[in-house]
Amino acid sequence: xxxxxxxxxxxxxxxxxxxxxxxxxxxxxxxxxxxxxxxxxxxxxxxxxxxxxxxxxxxxxxxxxxxxxxxxxxxxxxxxxxxxxxxxxxxxxxxxxxxxxxxxxxxxxxxxxxxxxxxxxxxxxxxxxxxxxxxxxxxxxxxxxxxxxxxxxxxxxxxxxxxxxxxxxxxxxxxxxxxxxxxxxxxxxxxxxxxxxxxxxxxxxxxxxxxxxxxxxxxxxxxxxxxxxxxxxxxxxxxxxxxxxxxxxxxxxxxxxxxxxxxxxxxxxxxxxxxxx
Amino acid sequence: xxxxxxxxxxxxxxxxxxxxxxxxxxxxxxxxxxxxxxxxxxxxxxxxxxxxxxxxxxxxxxxxxxxxxxxxxxxxxxxxxxxxxxxxxxxxxxxxxxxxxxxxxxxxxxxxxxxxxxxxxxxxxxxxxxxxxxxxxxxxxxxxxxxxxxxxxxxxxxxxxxxxxxxxxxxxxxxxxxxxxxxxxxxxxxxxxxxxxxxxxxxxxxxxxxxxxxxxxxxxxxxxxxxxxxxxxxxxxxxxxxxxxxxxxxxxxxxxxxxxxxxxxxxxxxxxxxxxxxxxxxxxxxxxxxxxxxxxxxxxxxxxxxxxxxxxxxxxxxxxxxxxxxxxxxxxxxxxxxxxxxxxxxxxxxxxxxxxxxxxxxxxxxxxxxxxxxxxxxxxxxxxxxxxxxxxxxxxxxxxxxxxxxxx
Numbered sequence: 001x002x003x004x005x006x007x008x009x010x011x012x013x014x015x016x017x018x019x020x021x022x023x024x025x026x027x028x029x030x031x032x033x034x035x036x037x038x039x040x041x042x043x044x045x046x047x048x049x050x051x052x053x054x055x056x057x058x059x060x061x062x063x064x065x066x067x068x069x070x071x072x073x074x075x076x077x078x079x080x081x082x083x084x085x086x087x088x089x090x091x092x093x094x095x096x097x098x099x100x101x102x103x104x105x106x107x108x109x110x111x112x113x114x115x116x117x118x119x120x121x122x123x124x125x126x127x128x129x130x131x132x133x134x135x136x137x138x139x140x141x142x143x144x145x146x147x148x149x150x151x152x153x154x155x156x157x158x159x160x161x162x163x164x165x166x167x168x169x170x171x172x173x174x175x176x177x178x179x180x181x182x183x184x185x186x187x188x189x190x191x192x193x194x195x196x197x198x199x200x201x202x203x204x205x206x207x208x209x210x211x212x213x214x215x216x217x218x219x220x221x222x223x224x225x226x227x228x229x230x231x232x233x234x235x236x237x238x239x240x241x242x243x244x245x246x247x248x249x250x251x252x253x254x255x256x257x258x259x260x261x262x263x264x265x266x267x268x269x270x271x272x273x274x275x276x277x
Numbered sequence: 278x279x280x281x282x283x284x285x286x287x288x289x290x291x292x293x294x295x296x297x298x299x300x301x302x303x304x305x306x307x308x309x310x311x312x313x314x315x316x317x318x319x320x321x322x323x324x325x326x327x328x329x330x331x332x333x334x335x336x337x338x339x340x341x342x343x344x345x346x347x348x349x350x351x352x353x354x355x356x357x358x359x360x361x362x363x364x365x366x367x368x369x370x371x372x373x374x375x376x377x378x379x380x381x382x383x384x385x386x387x388x389x390x391x392x393x394x395x396x397x398x399x400x401x402x403x404x405x406x407x408x409x410x411x412x413x414x415x416x417x418x419x420x421x422x423x424x425x426x427x428x429x430x431x432x433x434x435x436x437x438x439x440x441x442x443x444x445x446x447x448x449x450x451x452x453x454x455x456x457x458x459x460x461x462x463x464x465x466x467x468x469x470x471x472x473x474x475x476x477x478x479x480x481x482x483x484x485x486x487x488x489x490x491x492x493x494x495x496x497x498x499x500x501x502x503x504x505x506x507x508x509x510x511x512x513x514x515x516x517x518x519x520x521x522x523x524x525x526x527x528x529x530x531x532x533x534x535x536x537x538x539x540x541x542x543x544x545x546x547x548x549x550x551x552x553x554x555x556x557x558x559x560x561x562x563x564x565x566x567x568x569x570x571x572x573x574x575x576x577x578x579x580x581x582x583x584x585x586x587x588x589x590x591x592x593x594x595x596x597x598x599x600x601x602x603x604x605x606x607x608x609x610x611x612x613x614x615x616x617x618x619x620x621x622x623x624x625x626x627x628x629x630x631x632x633x634x635x636x637x638x639x640x641x642x643x644x645x646x647x648x649x650x651x652x653x654x655x656x657x658x659x660x661x662x663x664x665x666x667x668x669x670x671x672x673x674x675x676x677x678x679x680x681x682x683x684x685x
Contacts (some may be wrong), residue, residue, distance in 0.1 A: 042551060046528050066322060126362050135361045215351045216359060224350070231350045232319040237543045238525050240550070 009160060031252075033218055039244040045241045059246035063233070069250075071222055072229035072253075077254075078145045079214070080207045086149035087203045088196055094150070095158030096184050100170070106232045121212075129216065140218040143217045144225070148207065154199050197265030205255045226251050292563070311587050311596055312343045316370030317435035318353045323483040323546065327610045331603045336596060342590050359584075361385055368585040369595055372419050372578050374410035374645040377397060380580070381413040382648060387581040388416040390570075392592040394641035398600070403616050404638045407576045409489070410645040419578030420599040421616035423607050425541040427477065427572045429561045435463065435536040436559075438644035444561030445537075448481070448505060451564040466515040467526050470665060472657040473644055474539055477573055478506040480565025480642055492646045492653045494680050495673050502566060503661075510665045527551075530558075539563065541575060542634045546612055555630070562633045576616065614638070626650035652683050 037045055039055040063069055082199040097103070098110050128147055129138075137196070138142035164186060173183050189196070211227040218224050224232075233239060317328060317544045325348075332344045347367045347490045349356050355375055360366040372380065380386055393399070397509050400408055403421055411419035413505055439458050445451040455465030468474045472486070479486055484499025486492065493499070509515035516535070523529035531551045538544075548558065563572050581588065597603050604620035607613060614634055615621055625635045646653040656679045666674050 043531070046523055046532060085624070126359060129359055130363050133365055211351065215349075216356055219347045219349070220345075221348065228350050232348070234319075235316075235321050235543075238527050238547055241524065242640065 018263060034245045036247055038242055039247050040242050042240050042242055045233070059240075059242040060250070063243055063247050063250075067232075068221060068224075069229070072224050072226045072249075075141075075144075075218075075223060076208060076226040078141065080204050082145045082209045083148045084200055084204045086145070087151055090150045091154040091188065091199065092158050092192070092196070093184070094155045095162055096188060098155070099159045099162035099181075113152050113155055117156075125216070132217065138217060139219050139223060144214055144223070147271060148213075151203070154203070157199065158192070158195060165191055175267060194265045197262045201259060204258050208255055209251075222249050229246050298455070306416045310341050310343065311412030311590060312345055313369070313587060313591055314345050314347050314367035315594070316347045316349060316357070316367030318371060319348050319350045319561030321546075323610060324612055327606050327612070330606045331598055334602060334606070335597050338597070339590070339593065342594070346424065352583075361584075364584055366584065368587060368591040369581050371422070372411070372580040373614045374576050374578070374643050376651045377410045377419065377578070377580075377645070378413055378648050378650075379416050381411075383609050385583055386418045387583045387585065387588065388418055389420065389592065389595075390417055392581075393417065396592060396596055398596050402618060403599070404574075404618060404621065406574055406638065406641050407578075410576070411578050411580070411641055419580040420595055421576045421578045422599055422603075423491045424574050424576035424638070425543060425613050426574050426618055426634050426641050427474065427539055427541055427563060428633045428637060429537060429539055430530060430544055431537045431559050431561065431565055432530070432533065432535075433557055433559055435533075437535075444559055445564045447564050451510065452514070455509060455537065456512075459514045463533065464514065464516045464521065464535050466509060466517055466520060466539070467523075467529045468515065468539040469526065469680040470510065470517050470658070470661050472654050472661070473573060473575075474647050475503055475506045475657075475661060476642065477563055478502040478566065480569060481563070483566075484655075485636070487646050487653075487666060490647060492649070494676050495562065496654065498568075500673055500676075503568075504664075506663060507664050507672075511667070533609050541573075542614065542631065543612070545631065560633050562636055564650035571642045572637040572641045574638060576643060591672055649684060656683050657678055 036050055036055070038059055039057065040050070041054050041056070041058070044051060050191075079196060094113070098106065098113075127153045132138055132147065135142075137146070169187060170183055173187055178186065209227060211231065214225040215231070216227060216230045223228075226247075230244070230251060233244050233247060315328070315332070325346075328346060329382070330534075332346070335344060338340065347370075353371075357366065357370065372386075389621075394653060398420070404424065407421040407424050408417065411417060411421070413420070428537060429444055435458055436442070436454075437439045439454075441454055441457065445454045451466075457477030458465040476486055479496070479499035479502040482498050482505070484496045484502050486494075486496070486499055506515075510517075518529045520523065521529045521534045523532065523534060526540050527544055527547045528533045530538045530540075531553055562570065575634045579598055581591050581595065583590045599616060601617065601619065604615040604617045605623075607615040608620055611624075611628060611631075615624055621635050621638065625632050656676060660672060660675045660679055663675055664670070
């Protein structure tokens, strides 16, 4: 909690909570409009009024039956879960090495990793595509997953977090005969749950919503992830907004669930990032 | 980005030259099993169905050739360039009229003339205006797969109430009707404020916007025609769909916010989806101007990649898709118009109420302005907006200034 109990009087609290609740409502309105529009019949989409008698799940039915929707959902899950798991493991390992081990050119390696964050993704499009093509990974799960298993920013992020873990812990463990891997898995990872949760949320959500790469790599329909599949609802000249929004709502549900599940750690993660004890 | 793409495409060109010198033309038709890739942008399930049916029919004729569809979701041109850079582009693919010359000039497409001679395909069989964007320096690079023209859709119910019996045939009538039909709830006419809809007025007045190789910006007759259309907006008897709070003109028309609209044939499947009965609206040719009739045509062709490893088979596929065998399915679906003249006759028979769409092909201008298409459109669209908002009343001066800014 950012507010200590009993710092403010009850009146001030009421005002603060009212402001917070109002703000929450304001941010919820667009989402509610999207939900309602997705339930409307097509002729009412552009009308502002809501006729509750006409609301139905027909758009949802249409997109889940007319398109291989379940397959896309499955693909999205496989890719997002695999990429998130890979990132949690590899970023943390690299971060541990940079934070705790001493090896030649450590500083240089660290700066190179940080430096890669400055290269805009668009520049990498063609080289990565060429590499994937040479490997024969275009239009396969490998191509959708493997290039994104590591991320420079989160290596940096985890390193900063690991630096805050007291050295004494590690030394004690070393004396007791725990191996490097033991220290990493048994001490460091359990202690960094908030940071790992923050990473997991950001990477999962980012990957779940990513469109550019999957759309380039997956050229056959059965490999589409949800955002790519949903994009194929768009007609060349017009689209039916109730269907597009029904797809968008379905796409947003898992990210909301992930956020709610990890939210506790997530807030803690943001608060503690970069704090030295 | 533009510069980068130019460099990229130049590189591709050089690479393909080097590769081309080494590669000898294979001319034997598939004796063993091969796979052709067909590149298409993502579109409605109905449109996908057409291509799938066409391919199934093609496979019956040529059992040795398997055809796989590579569907491109998102920015088609961007991804096509990426595929070309990595030499993984499909053997044949969709090409819109607008960027066609840019691709051709970069030397990434296969000229089709020699193949056409060999397999006896004549340009005369296609609606002649449609081929123009795909002919560059006298060579043919693509054969149109289908097209659509602009027509006038009008709400019969509203016409009856206003005491009007048929669609407007002249400029005067268009203006008069639009005035009559405009009430506090309904606007007489709705269309997009963009070159792709306003241009026909320039040609209906005997003007020109494009002379076959380069754009013409300030032809006095054209400006006069454009002004006539823009003044309809100024008078408030024509509005953009945005001003009517509609997603596009189709919504405005279906929701009875406008009595008339100028739009392409893709309105028809949309109105069917919106369950608007067929007898509630009429489809007519665009009103004729002082110098006669004009409309826009939008077309997409099949082109062949220079890097294709199976050129004879790829050409046979193009020939099938744009010939009698494949065009039959375009007619059946009724989403777009067949580009083959003979199939166009069948289309008019199958859908007599859509005759206006086919008739338009005879005097249509294809949506295409040479190498700098997007810039040309940009110049006009911005000038149109300024004129309607009334920021700059002098259309000619404004266009000239914008040409200086944009067309470097």
